[in-house]
Amino acid sequence: MKNNVTVIGFKNSGKTTYLAGMYTIMSAGRKNFSLVTKDPDLDLFLENLWDGICSGNFPLPSDKDEIFSFHLAHNYKPVCDFDWLDYPGGILADPNHPSREKLNTSIREAACLILVLDGDLFAIDATSEADYEAKLTQKLEFDSGLRKETKALTRLSAEGIVIPPICIVVTKCDKINFDYQAAVEKVLRESLKGVFEGNPLVMVSSVSFGEGIDHGAAPDPYCIEQPIAFAVLVILLKYLKALKISRTDNKEFVNKSRDIISRWWNSAKISAAENNIKELAGVSDKWSEDAYKLLELFPDKKKIYINGKEEKFKPYFRDIFCELGK
Template sequence: MKVTMVGISGSGKTAYMSALYETLGDAGQNEAGFYIAPRSVQQFDKAILSVGDFSRFSLADKLKWPDGTQQTTVWPFTVYHNSRPVTYFDWIDYRGGILTEITDTTDTQESPDMVRSEITDLASHIELSNAVILVADAFVLTYYPNIKEARHRSGARRIHEIFTTYSRIYPNRNLIFVIMLTKADTVDARWKTDNYAPLIERGLEVFNQMVSLQKQNPSWEGCIVPVSAVGEGNVHRSVTPTEDVKHPFRSEDKIVGFPQPVNAEHVLFYCLGQTLKQMREEASKSIRQREKELSEILKKAGLVNKIWSLIMRKPDAESIARAILEEKNKDYEILSQFETHIEPLLGKAMERVRQIK
């Protein structure tokens, strides 16, 4: 399965990768028993190199922020539960500048052809994704009192444009999305009351078009959740207003305590749990359809059919039915491999996310 992360530059996408490393990159170190590891060929040296590449996101080792994503990166991972593999997924991290360049190719040092190619690549990955994570800086959402300005500054406006087009082109396609409000620890205290309820309401207001799109598309599943890569009290933020309309403030975040990410795993668990749930439902539909086909074929099976199939040198109805039955059994086998993990993943996710109805 594929999970794509989309957000403007500085929204916190790469820092979220760091939060995932700190939360789920250490086998057996979280109470849910889930962890992730880079997927690589079955050679010990290359597997170690893959793990080392993922560990460069560690905030605890360096106590400084990782460099932002300069180019689109695909990370292949395996999810484990109590040391047993649950599922594979590809994590796609886009460089944030693409969202700006979709509507303004003049404000970039890249060639227009290169930008168009990257945008085409972005679109194709979104098309193929089972789930998308929409990333927005919680501080930006709350800094601007004007809701339209908050939509524009946070990148929500451009995200809306992409998924309005997606909805029009693919009106009946399943889509799982998470609105992830990063840097939740940096917002004013009034936004944090009642488990960040005011911040979540603000996020739903800023992303109201995604909420509307979900209501128009019954096959969409969405949620919203505040996230922090370091946790409360572990970063010091200084904010300096400017006279520049294009960049109204400058901020500097310094890590001052040992990172303890908040809600990082719940985002991923929601994406994977809902995707596996949809796969289960699709497999069940497929199995029921094949059972119906099997019943129809067996009704037609008989001596005349067998004689006719021998004359025409084509498989008889009973042989066709057997083949369908074998295919159905394969579906059951695939379903049984991940079915037991769906509820633990979703149960953990629902502890913190708010589903969008």
């Protein structure tokens, strides 16, 4: 199984800025988690990129796909390795892009899909939350970029590609009135109804590095760790499900071999199965423990959408991990 996280978004959505800032801040440690690249040259590249952004030198939109291999740790103990597959802005809506077939394969094999939306799209002056919702709904309805991206997702389903769990990331959320942050998620749920109702797992995360970072202001990170945490939770969920199947198969074999003749005839296989059960239980406990630690990165009010149905994020994942750990 591949631990791939496929990342797409509009041009100028802040996808590269988010990657550089998120990496630089998390590589120094954030809430007991730390993130590093396996390639020291990529570490230097991302650090320099972020330093340039903080000096007002924003990167030009990327026209190529790139792979960043990351290692996530908690208190310097390994949690998960994964590949961040970053694709050019607008590629999903461009069927003739040279990397389009590669993207389709990447989505098909991905554990998680991250869709990055430009926070500028959500920066609307309004007199109230209801006024904001109405204006944003109208704006998204007629936004050509959003329409092309969602239409492209529909085409993927027509090609038999199952869309993996999605994290919708709204960048630059410091430009959005804080009182309207909840309305952003509500409007997205209605505007992208097909995405929410057609996918087993969807999370919305508004992120920001604070105002004025390009003019020397100190970064003020807001929820930048959530997309990474969600992606890794989905990866751990995938492995725990596979582990559960393997443990169940071993238990069933041992239970079917309880009579004296079977235990004598299959003694070596039974012994191996019993050892496997113990080893798998240890691995399952480790992954479950890591998952519970990741859940602490989310507020209690955080939501997750299961085939369009709203659930509380933490209880949903806790119940699943508890069941898989049995």
